[in-house]
Amino acid sequence: MAIGEDMISGRNIILTGFMGTGKSSVGRLLAERLGYTFIDTDEVIETRYGQAVHEIFRDQGEAAFREMEAALACELGAAEKQVIATGGRLMLDAPNAAALSRNGRVFSLWATPEEIVERVTKDTIAVRPLLAGSAPEVRIRALYEERRVGYARFTPVKTSGKTIAEVVQVLLDSIAALEA
Ligand code: S3P
Numbered sequence: 001m002a003i004g005e006d007m008i009s010g011r012n013i014i015l016t017g018f019m020g021t022g023k024s025s026v027g028r029l030l031a032e033r034l035g036y037t038f039i040d041t042d043e044v045i046e047t048r049y050g051q052a053v054h055e056i057f058r059d060q061g062e063a064a065f066r067e068m069e070a071a072l073a074c075e076l077g078a079a080e081k082q083v084i085a086t087g088g089r090l091m092l093d094a095p096n097a098a099a100l101s102r103n104g105r106v107f108s109l110w111a112t113p114e115e116i117v118e119r120v121t122k123d124t125i126a127v128r129p130l131l132a133g134s135a136p137e138v139r140i141r142a143l144y145e146e147r148r149v150g151y152a153r154f155t156p157v158k159t160s161g162k163t164i165a166e167v168v169q170v171l172l173d174s175i176a177a178l179e180a
Contacts, residue, residue: 009179010080012036012104013171016091017151018144019128020119021109022159022167027085029168034175039084041072042126053087057129066093073099092150105178107171108154113137113144115160 013030015023024040031038042053045068049056056065069087073096076084080103091097091106100106111119117137120128131139155174159167 012076012080012082012084012100013175014091014100014104014106015083015085015109016106016154017088017109018111018116018147019088019131019140020116020123021111022119022164023085023109025164026109026159026167026171027083029164030171031083033168033172034081034083036081036083039076039082041069041076041084041086041090044072045069045087052127054127054129054132062129069093070096076100077102077104089147091154092147097153105175106154107157107174108151109157109159109167110151111159113141116140116144 013027013034013036015027015030017023027040028038030036045056045065046052049068051059053065056068066089069090070093073086073090073093076082077099084100084104086096086100091100091108097106117140120126120131120140121136130143133139157167157170157174162170
């Protein structure tokens with residue numbers, strides 16, 4: 001189903017989900033299709049604070065990074081017509097979820113732990129501090145178990161076996177149904 005600007009309310013679309021589920025790639029294309037601004041929270045933080053996420057973790061600690069995410073969640077919740085790809089834990093913190101849900105529809109992208117291991121270990125661009133060190137697959141499985149209930153609170157979208165364009169189409173159809 002095609003979706004035109006006149007059909008939509010302008011509410012933000014928030015993408016959450018585990019690292020490697022495709023939030024940024026899907027979000028970028030979805031924003032293009034909706035005529036919305038695309039925001040990647042990790043990228044905004046990196047630009048704003050002048051350091052890569054893994055450097056922030058290393059130099060200032062994870063708690064400082066989580067505060068940066070919380071401040072950004074409040075800001076973004078005040079604007080509209082944005083597709084927001086959130087860092088993997090941002091929406092699991094209740095105040096962030098509240099700030100962004102008020103004016104947004106939230107979808108969680110899902111992939112199996114096996115696919116996540118394959119995607120993140122192949123990703124040579126994003127350095128993920130929580131998966132640093134040996135045996136990232138062990139960390140991924142542990143974190144996945146810890147977080148799955150949190151992600152399950154949002155409307156799920158399976159990405160397994162789908163291309164980015166196919167996931168975007170699923171999202172466009174869901175948004176159109178919600179706006180109808
Ligand atoms: C994190 C996910 C990362 C980034 C940071 C922490 C997490 O974002 O925010 O490394 O706790 O899941 P992606 O989900 O975009 O990889």
